[in-house]
Amino acid sequence: MSLAPAYAPEIRLLLAGRPVPAALRGSVASVTATCGFGDADRLEATLANEALRWLDHDLLRLDTAVELWLGYAPDQPERVFAGEVVGSQATFPGSGMPTLTVIAQDRRTRLAAAAPSRWFGVPVPHLGTMPLPDVAVAPLLALEHGLLPVIDPLGALLSAALGAVEAAASLDDPTLRQRIVRTQAGASSLDFLQQIAAENAWEIAIDHAADPGGLVLSLMSPGGHLAPEMTLRYGHSLIDFMPRFSTVGQIVKVTARVWQPSIRLELTVSVGYDWDRQSLDIEVSPGFGLPGGPKSTEVMLLDEPISPANAPRVVLGKLLPRLNRRLTATGSCVGNAAVRAGHVLRIEGVGETYGGLWRVTSATQTVDSGGWRTSFEARKEIWFGAIPAPAQGAVRIQGGLLSLPADG
Template identity: 30%
Template sequence: MPPRGPDVPVPMFEILVNSSTLSVEAAARVVQVSVEEDTELPGMFSLEIVATDDLEDQFLWVDNEDLFSVGGLVEVKLGYADQLTSLFKGEITGLEPSFTSDRLPTLVVRGYDRRHRLARGRRTRSFLKKKDSDIAAQIAREAGLTAKATDSGVTHDYVLQADRTDFEFLLERASRINYEVVVEDKTLNFHPVANGEGEVMTLKADEDLAEFNPRLSSAGQVSDVAVRGWDPKNKKEIVGKSQSGDEVSTMGGTQAGAALSKKAFGAATGLLSRTPVAAQAEADQIAVARLNSASLELITGEAVCGGRTDLRPGKVVKIDGVGKRFGGQYYVTAATHVVTSDGYSTRFSFRRNAL
C-alpha cells in the first residue's frame, strides 16, 4: 500500500448521536473511530474522545449524559472529504473512561447494531409448521425489526428453541442451512451465504494491500456428506447426501475443497447422525449446506488495505498479484474500519472454497 502523500485524500468521519451531528468541538477531540462488522457477530462501533486540558471541563465528555448515554442512537459515517458512507447504525451499550497520571482523561464509547437486542434473555418455546425463514421473520418482528428473509424452502413440523437467546437460536438455524443473520439499521436479513456472487472490487497486492495472509488447510475437508435421521411418520431411516460438485460456486477456481481432499487423501464422508432431521427434504438441505460451509474453510485469512467503505462482510472481492494459486475471488466474513490521525485502514477476514 503506497504511503500517504499530497495526492492521497484525507480521511474524514461524521458521528451522529440521536440524529444530531457531533459538535465541531467534540469531533475535534475524537482520536479514533472504528467500525467492526461480522457475518456471525453483532456489528460494533467505538470512538475514543480525549478531554480538554481545561481543569473545569476535563470531565465534560464523561459526565455529558445528554450526549453519550446507554441506549442512545448512533450513526457512523466514514470516507474521504465529502464522500462519506454510512457504515454503522446502532445503539450505545457501554462507556469506558480512562484516568491515568501521564495523560488527559479519555472516554471510549461503544455500541452494537440491533443484533445485540436478540442476545438479551433466553427463551424456551416451539415453532410449528414453519420454515426457518418464517421463524427468522417472526423473531425480527418481535424485536421491532423489519424482516428481509430469503425463503428457506423446507417447512418443519416442529422446531424447539431450548434455553437459547434469539440470536443464538437464529445462528444455529442459519448454520444448518448455510444462511447468515445480518442486521442493517432496523432490518434483519436472513439469507444464504453469498460466496457465489461476483466480485465487487479487485485489490492488487502491489497497489492496494498492506498485508495479505491466506492459510490453506485440508483439515475438515470431506469428499461428501451424509446426514442421517428418522422419519417418525413413515417409520424409516432418512439419509441426505451431498458430494463434490454440489458447491454453490467454486469462486473462479477449478478444484473445490471436496475434490482436492478426495484427490489427495481418498474419499472421506462427513457423517452427521446427531443432527435432528425428520424429513428427506430437510436432510438433503443440511447435507448440501454442510458441504458448502466446510468447503468455504479451505482457504482462510486476513488482509489490510487502505480504507474502503465498500469493503463489507458478505461481499466477494478479487485479489490480484499474489500468484495463480492464491489469486482470485474471496468471500469477506468480517471487516474492521479504523480512522485515526495516521489515516484510514480496513482490515478484513476472508474465505475461499477452491483453488
C-alpha cells in the same frame, strides 16, 4: 485541470441523530467499527477526556443512537455503522491524558438478550400442527426486536425447496410433522436465528448503508452474490494479504443415520464435496457404515436425531460452513467503505491459488492519527469454483513474473 486529493477522508460521527459538537469531535482520538456475519457489529470511539469533561456527558448515555459515516472528499460519505451505546470504559492514568472509550453495538444485541421458550407451528384441522416455513420464522424473530428483515430471492427459493422436501417426507406421518416444527427452548433468539440461517445456507448481516440506519437485517444467500464489488491488487491497492489453508475444511463428508418408518429400515446418508470435480456427492446405503471407503478422517458423523424430513437442512447446516472455511484470509487496504461483510473482492497479484474472488466475512474500519484504513477477513467459497480462475483474476505466477491471460 485541478484534481481533488485522492486520500482526504471525510468522517462524520452522529449521536442521537445529530453531528457531534465541534468540541467532542476535536476530542476523538480514534474510531473503530467492526461489522460482519453472525454476532453484533461493534463500534469503539476513544475520546481524550481532558478535565474529565466527557465522563458523564448526556450525549454518551446508554441507548443513545450512534452512526459513523466514512468517505473521501468531495464525495458524500457512506454510513458504515449504526447502532446504540451499550457501555463505556475509562482510564485515569497517573500521568498523561485520561480517556473515555464509548462502545456501541447494533440491534442484534437485543436478539442475544432474549431467550423465550416457544414453538412455531399452526394448528390445522385433521392434520395437527403444521410447521411455519423458515421464510416466516426468521422475519418474525427480527421484527419482534425492531429489525427489518430482507431475504434475497435465491435464499427464499432455496428455503422453499427445503421446506417442500420436509412437507413431502412428513405428509403421511403426523409424528414426523411434529418433530420438524421449529422449537426455541434454552437458546437466545440470535442463536436460534443463526441455526435457521445455517440450515438454509443464509448469512446474517446488518446492512448499515440502507435506510433506516442499523435496522435492515440481511438474510443473504451467498450463492446469489458472486460478482465482485471491487478489485484489490497486491502492491497497489492491497496493502497486505495473508491467506491460509485450514484442516477444518478437510472434513468433506457428513454422514448421518436416518430412520425411514415407512419401510422400517435405518439408512446411512452421506453428503460430501468432491474438490476435483467441484460437485456434491450423495450416497445412501442400508444399515450403518462409512460409505466411500476407508477415509474415515474425512467423515463427520452426526449424533443428533435425523429424519427424512429434516436431513437436507441438518446436513447443509453442518457441511457448508466447513467447506467454506477451507481457505480463509486476512488483509488490509487504504480506507474503503465498499469493503464490508457479504461483498465480494477480486484479489489480484497473489498468484492462482490465492487470487480471484473472496467473500468478506468481517470488515474493520479504523480512523486515528494514522488516517483511515480498512482490514478484513475473507473466505474462498465453493460457489466461486464454477467460475474459471482467469475470469476471477487468479493468474499463475511463473518464474517470478506474472503470467497474464491472452486478452490482458
